[in-house]
Amino acid sequence: xxxxxxxxxxxxxxxxxxxxxxxxxxxxxxxxxxxxxxxxxxxxxxxxxxxxxxxxxxxxxxxxxxxxxxxxxxxxxxxxxxxxxxxxxxxxxxxxxxxxxxxxxxxxxxxxxxxxxxxxxxxxxxxxxxxxxxxxxxxxxxxxxxxxxxxxxxxxxxxxxxxxxxxxxxxxxxxxxxxxxxxxxxxxxxxxxxxxxxxxxxxxxxxxxxxxxxxxxxxxxxxxxxxxxxxxxxxxxxxxxxxxxxxxxxxxxxxxxxxxxxxxxxxxxxxxxxxxxxxxxxxxxxxxxxxxxxxxxxxxxxxxxxxxxxxxxxxxxxxxxxxxxxxxxxxxxxxxxxxxxxxxxxxxxxxxxxxxxxxxxxxxxxxxxxxxxxxxxxxxxxxxxxxxxxxxxxxxxxxxxxxxxxxxxxxxxxxxxxxxxxxxxxxxxxxxxxxxxxxxxxxxxxxxxxxxxxxxxxxxxxxxxxxxxxxxxxx
Amino acid sequence: xxxxxxxxxxxxxxxxxxxxxxxxxxxxxxxxxxxxxxxxxxxxxxxxxxxxxxxxxxxxxxxxxxxxxxxxxxxxxxxxxxxxxxxxxxxxxxxxxxxxxxxxxxxxxxxxxxxxxxxxxxxxxxxxxxxxxxxxxxxxxxxxxxxxxxxxxxxxxxxxxxxxxxxxxxxxxxxxxxxxxxxxxxxxxxxxxxxxxxxxxxxxxxxxxxxxxxxxxxxxxxxxxxxxxxxxxxxxxxxxxxxxxxxxxxxxxxxxxxxxxxxxxxxxxxxxxxxxxxxxxxxxxxxxxxx
Ligand SMILES: Cc1cc2nc3c(=O)[nH]c(=O)nc-3n(C[C@H](O)[C@H](O)[C@H](O)COP(=O)(O)OP(=O)(O)OC[C@H]3O[C@@H](n4cnc5c(N)ncnc54)[C@H](O)[C@@H]3O)c2cc1C
Ligand SMILES: Cc1cc2nc3c(=O)[nH]c(=O)nc-3n(C[C@H](O)[C@H](O)[C@H](O)COP(=O)(O)OP(=O)(O)OC[C@H]3O[C@@H](n4cnc5c(N)ncnc54)[C@H](O)[C@@H]3O)c2cc1C
Ligand code: FES
Numbered sequence: 001x002x003x004x005x006x007x008x009x010x011x012x013x014x015x016x017x018x019x020x021x022x023x024x025x026x027x028x029x030x031x032x033x034x035x036x037x038x039x040x041x042x043x044x045x046x047x048x049x050x051x052x053x054x055x056x057x058x059x060x061x062x063x064x065x066x067x068x069x070x071x072x073x074x075x076x077x078x079x080x081x082x083x084x085x086x087x088x089x090x091x092x093x094x095x096x097x098x099x100x101x102x103x104x105x106x107x108x109x110x111x112x113x114x115x116x117x118x119x120x121x122x123x124x125x126x127x128x129x130x131x132x133x134x135x136x137x138x139x140x141x142x143x144x145x146x147x148x149x150x151x152x153x154x155x156x157x158x159x160x161x162x163x164x165x166x167x168x169x170x171x172x173x174x175x176x177x178x179x180x181x182x183x184x185x186x187x188x189x190x191x192x193x194x195x196x197x198x199x200x201x202x203x204x205x206x207x208x209x210x211x212x213x214x215x216x217x218x219x220x221x222x223x224x225x226x227x228x229x230x231x232x233x234x235x236x237x238x239x240x241x242x243x244x245x246x247x248x249x250x251x252x253x254x255x256x257x258x259x260x261x262x263x264x265x266x267x268x269x270x271x272x273x274x275x276x277x278x279x280x281x282x283x284x285x286x287x288x289x290x291x292x293x294x295x296x297x298x299x300x301x302x303x304x305x306x307x308x309x310x311x312x313x314x315x316x317x318x319x320x321x322x323x324x325x326x327x328x329x330x331x332x333x334x335x336x337x338x339x340x341x342x343x344x345x346x347x348x349x350x351x352x353x354x355x356x357x358x359x360x361x362x363x364x365x366x367x368x369x370x371x372x373x374x375x376x377x378x379x380x381x382x383x384x385x386x387x388x389x390x391x392x393x394x395x396x397x398x399x400x401x402x403x404x405x406x407x408x409x410x411x412x413x414x415x416x417x418x419x420x421x422x423x424x425x426x427x428x429x430x431x432x433x434x435x436x437x438x439x440x441x442x443x444x445x446x447x448x449x450x451x452x453x454x455x456x457x458x459x460x461x462x463x464x465x466x467x468x469x470x471x472x473x474x475x
Numbered sequence: 476x477x478x479x480x481x482x483x484x485x486x487x488x489x490x491x492x493x494x495x496x497x498x499x500x501x502x503x504x505x506x507x508x509x510x511x512x513x514x515x516x517x518x519x520x521x522x523x524x525x526x527x528x529x530x531x532x533x534x535x536x537x538x539x540x541x542x543x544x545x546x547x548x549x550x551x552x553x554x555x556x557x558x559x560x561x562x563x564x565x566x567x568x569x570x571x572x573x574x575x576x577x578x579x580x581x582x583x584x585x586x587x588x589x590x591x592x593x594x595x596x597x598x599x600x601x602x603x604x605x606x607x608x609x610x611x612x613x614x615x616x617x618x619x620x621x622x623x624x625x626x627x628x629x630x631x632x633x634x635x636x637x638x639x640x641x642x643x644x645x646x647x648x649x650x651x652x653x654x655x656x657x658x659x660x661x662x663x664x665x666x667x668x669x670x671x672x673x674x675x676x677x678x679x680x681x682x683x684x685x686x687x688x689x690x691x692x693x694x695x696x697x698x699x700x701x702x703x704x705x706x707x708x709x710x711x712x713x714x715x716x717x718x719x720x721x722x723x724x725x726x727x728x729x730x731x732x733x734x735x736x737x738x739x740x741x742x743x744x745x746x747x748x749x750x751x752x753x754x755x756x757x758x759x760x761x762x763x764x765x766x
Contacts (some may be wrong), residue, residue, distance in 0.1 A: 176712050178530060178537070178577040186714075215579035217712060221516055241713040246726065251744055253719060253726070255752045262715035270709070271534065279536035279561055280709075281753045355748035402713050404731060 012114040013042040024305050024336050027190045027273055028459035031095075036076070039124040043072035046116045049108055054118060059295065059452040062086045064103055064118055071121055075134065080125040087122075088162045089155060089451060091130070091197045092184060093124025097448050098326050124141070130200065140208055144168040148464040149232040151218045154182020155447045156438030157238035158205060159454030159463070165208040167462050172232070173210060174406075176217040176368045178268065182240055184447070185270040187261070189303050192329075197266070219405040224412075224434060232463045234433050237420065238454060241439035243400035247291070251349030252395070256285060256357040258412055260296045260396035284308040285391030289360055291346055292396035293323035294444075298330060300394040301338045309392070311337050317345040317365050317378050341388075343367070345380065349393065359389045419443055427457035435461060449463075494529070497551055501567070503631045507557050507601055508567050515550030517542070517580045523588060523612035524735050526704065527552070527580030528711045531565045535576060538562045539708050539730075541605040542581060552580075555604030555633065574677075582711045583734050586701070588612040592675040595667065596642065597660050597689055598624040599681025603634050605703055606680045614641045621627040621674075622646065623663050629654030660686045668696050676701070679738060683747050690738035700738035704729045706746055707753065720746050 017023075023030050034042065046068045054064045062083055070079035083090045092291045099105075099119035107115030146169045150157045153175040161171045179185050181198040206212060208471040218224060218239075227235050244259035246252050263282065272282030288304040290297050293316035304312045314333070316323060319342045323330060334340070341362075348361040364384035368377040401418035413421045413430035419428055420436040427435040437453025439445055462468070498511040507674045517527060520646040521542045528537045544553035558567050569575075586609055594613050598606040603624045613620055622642035626632045627650045637644045647655030648663045656663055660681070668674060679689035693700040706718040706729050713731035720729050723740035727733065 163479060176579070177710065178579070196758050216516075217579065217582075220581055221520060242712070244714070244716040246716065246719075248726075253721060253749065255749060259716040262709055262717045265709050265715050270536070273532075278534040354751075355745075404713055 010045050012045065012117055013038045013120070015117070015120050020335050020337075023191070024302075027306055029052050029194055030191050030332060033127055034120055034124040036074070036124075036128070039071055039076075039121060040074060042117050043068045043121055045070070045109065047108065053106035053108065054103040054116075057103040058086075059102065059446075059448045060086045060455060062103075062122075064299045067125065068116065068118070071125060076125055076128040079121075080129045081426070083122060083125060086455075087448075087451065088159050089201055089447070090122050091126035092155070092193060092201065093448055093451075094119050094121075094126055095193050095197075096188060098446060100327055101261065101446070101466060113224065140166050141168040143170070146170065146171070146234075148231050148234045148461060148465070149174065149227045150236045150238065151224075152176075152182060152238040152240055152324065152438075152440075153180035153202075153212065154238055154240050154438060154450060155184060156240075156450035156454040157182070157236065158201065159451040160435075160437075160458045161210045162205055162208060162457030164461060165205070165210050165454060167458070169462070169465060171210045173205075173212045174216040174218050174222075175212065175214050176239075177269065178214050179394045180212050180214060182238075186265045187299070189264065189268055190273075191302070191306070192236055192299065217404060219408040224405070224431070228433070233465055234435065236318050236427070236449070236457055236461065237405065237429070237434065237436040237440060238438045239402065239405055239440045240450075241399040241401060241419075241444045243402040244395070246395055246402050247346070247397060248347060249348055251351060251357065254351045254357040255355050256283070256347050256391055257349060257393040257395065258289075259294070260300050261399070262395055263394050264296075264303065264371045267307070273303075273307060282307065283392065284309050287390045288312045288392040288394065289346075289388070289390040290314045290394045290396055290399070292316065293318065293325060294396065294398075295329060296323045296399075297394075297396040298325045298333050301333055302329075302336060303393065304392070305336055305338065312386075313390070314338060314340045315344045315346060315360070315362065316340065316342055318376065319343055319367065322367075322376065343378070346377070346393075347380075347385070347433060350387065357390060357393055359387050360393065361385055361387050399439070400441075401440060415445070425456060426460035427453055428460065433464070494578045496569055496571050496573050496575075499569070499571050502555075502633050503626070505558075505567075506631065507555055507604075507633055508563075509553065509555050509604075510566070510569075511551050511553050512575065513550060514552050514576065514578055514580075515547075517578065518545045518547045518550050518552050521545045521552060521581040522585035523609045524586035525581035525583045526711075526734065527554070527578050528582060528708065529575050530577040531569070531580075532564060532576050535565075536562050537577075537709060537711065538566075539582070539705065539711060541608070541703075543604045544608050544611075545608075555601060557601040579711065582730060584732065586612070586735050588616060590616040590618055593619040593621065593671070593673050594676045594678065595621045595623060595664065595674055596638075597664055597677065597679040597681070597685075598622070598634075599637070599660050599679075599685040600626055601629070601633070602679075602681030602685070602703075603632075603638065606678060607634055609638060609678060609680075610641050615724065619643050621667065621671075623648065623660050623667070625649060625655075625660035625663070627651065633765060659685075659688075661685065661692060664689060665692050668692065668698070674698055678702075678736075683743055683750070686738060686741075687743035690741070690743075694739055701735050702738035702741060703734045704741065704746065705734065707750060720749075 024060045067079045067082040104115040244261045266282040270280035271278040284307040288309040343365045350359040352358040365378040422436045427437040435457045438450035495513045501510040540554040615743045620642040622645040625648035711730040718729040721742035
């Protein structure tokens, strides 16, 4: 009882942030993390429900009350070990998970006030671990002698690899790019997820004995069948949704119009923001338009600002309420001076004599009544066309399934949009011994859902390799 | 399932290739450099028309280069590159025994090579190197090959001996007449097509303007014409869309759908403009580079 009254007195602890005027000039992380006292104070707000709803909200079912309690008691390392029982990438998830739609949404404190800062605490525990001398890493169980291949090193591939390695299997990751990490490396910007954190996670995997081969595109250097020929007994496909979507409107190939993937890859993967110290140029003009309303759009907008754009405008066809981006990131973008034009859709790009984009013709949209699924469609308002000047356009309207692997794997069944069909529990595909999960199965989703899929597949792969009963088969 | 089992002797062990430079040769008054690189896994898979993307060092740009030759037995691939900017300048300064930081491939669609009869292979400048692997593949299927290769002057012609050995006829052109016919490859092609009526296919690889001109020449003859495009690329896996080109009114990604396309359908003007997008910054990059 006493605990409870105390809990209600303390407000949710704000995480300190870089102030706006300096952060829009650098690529350093914006939220700075809790110090131990603040973390303990925040942890003490948890009322330790008997039936913790927060755990239900967590796609990987972290024992949230347990780790929060450990933080409250100052047992920070124990807290992170508790998290790591369920989540191999807590430093990443503490930063990028949409907690407001998951664990924190279910928190009872949220009914009357603000929920416990579960994500902030997760991040704190993970960061704390890194300040400590390298603790005893969990050692894999004795080798099983079985070999598994993981294709793609995004969160889903990394999770499968870690779990299988801990179970004693020999794991090899094949990554197409020159650096492992998937979207964590090439997509999400440094100021939201420092790349050093991703690198640490990869090093941890290597310490478990996982081999990571960069520069190897499965479907090109080896087909999936050739992996089996080479002695792998299971293959996990975590290749992500790496295909940029364009709108197909006139002028989209003008200079200065880039997909979000291209822009963010130039900046993050190729470190274009350090050009000319690095060799890959990235262009950003004075007036940047970002098309779309998801996390990717927010990242593009805030990155453009940091690269020196004078005015950055997000054009989104629905209203602020419907924006799929995390609210925190929308608020930060607004604080940083990003302009938002809601209910606005581009219909045509206009160019100057040098074939550069110089303006966008947009049309106003209005929200229709929600359909059966509750989603509100938008319809263009005739005659509402207007032209706004821009010299750079970043198209962030979604992603699709990349066909490089599937086109060389004819017995892999795809859905109508090219995504792989996989069992929702085991991840098994139509091809024996081949599993898949993450964005390539669900379409663009979240880091944590990609990890959850990886975790479930790791269990299924383990059972299959060890010949444990209720083995999934496709026969 | 549909993949043929690899022959055991082709089973190169999976390890990160070393990408070591085995041989290096400067050609064409040092404007073009030939390099043989150790890359056994890629050598085993590479087919005509495919390319690699390489990085010189940790801060390096990802640069596409066509696989001009491969030697699966020795585990090597050969590239020919023209020095045009910072990365290619850095590459020219690399020595035998040094390693590239990254090499990924084989990328792009292999070309579908068939036995069809008389094929004219037109190569301009460094384009001849890109053409060479494809020419070898047509030779292997016993087609009748007419090579037309050209450059500004005789010292800039590359692979003349090698193309000569593959082709049943070889025409060399130079802008200044210092070797072979005086003039452009396009003129030589036009003259050839006027007199020879059994040409089934034309391949043209070189500067964009040349490929555009060749496509214009072959169109009235209604001869199928293939070109190899080289838009600016980043990942080379179809992930970024930087390499998009308009072919037959549709957007195609050159890195995964190409780089070879039906030349009569390519929007050359758009591509030409898109290639200039980073020109100012590339100059800056060169300016800031060490040498
Ligand atoms: C800009 C951006 C911001 C985002 N922000 C958030 C956020 O704040 N919170 C959140 O939860 N989610 C966010 N997401 C979504 C999240 O990143 C993805 O859902 C998640 O990364 C999917 O993981 P994955 O493992 O399925 O694939 P990916 O992370 O896409 O990784 C796939 C990997 O496979 C490699 N690959 C592909 N094909 C092959 C092949 N044939 N051979 C070998 N390797 C291959 C790719 O190169 C890549 O490295 C964001 C996404 C983007 C693009
Ligand atoms: C599929 C493909 C195959 C290629 N094969 C070869 C080859 O076998 N031999 C060879 O010499 N070159 C080849 N290229 C071109 C080569 O990739 C570029 O010349 C190289 O990227 C230039 O790098 P840089 O840093 O030296 O020059 P930069 O400083 O980047 O650019 C200097 C100049 O080169 C132009 N340029 C930049 N990128 C490209 C590009 N991707 N293609 C063409 N021009 C470019 C710029 O517009 C600029 O004018 C190929 C390109 C592609 C896409
Ligand atoms: S280079 Fe990125 S899609 Fe082709």
